[in-house]
Amino acid sequence: MKDKFQNISDKIRELLKNSPIEDMENNINALIKNKCTDLGLVSREEFDVQTEVLRKTREKLEAMEKALAEYETKQSK
Structure with missing residues (x-):
């Protein structure tokens, strides 16, 4: 059972890795860092x-x- 969950988890990670979600996460992180800099944080x-x-x-x-x-x-x- 544990192997099945690990297999599913690995497949989901692989799908997300190759999806635009990773790019969106990077863009959001960059946006947040820029805003923090603008605010003097x-x-x-x-x-x-x-x-x-x-x-x-x-x-x-x-x-x-x-x-x-x-x-x-x-x-x-």
């Missing part, structure tokens, strides 16, 4: 990269603020 990967850049920038800023505070303290003495 980014992928999760891009978001994660930018989050890491922001974290590193914050760390540098905090270090600079600390150094500036120490410098100002020394200068006021």
Whole structure:
């Protein structure tokens, strides 16, 4: 019985593979990606990269603020 279902499933996949449905799926995916770009949306990967850049920038800023505070303290003495 399992072989029959697998056989049917394989035939359906083969039919869909050679049909215009695959082209439609590719076109729809491209359309969605373009609209997301138009809306300024980014992928999760891009978001994660930018989050890491922001974290590193914050760390540098905090270090600079600390150094500036120490410098100002020394200068006021």
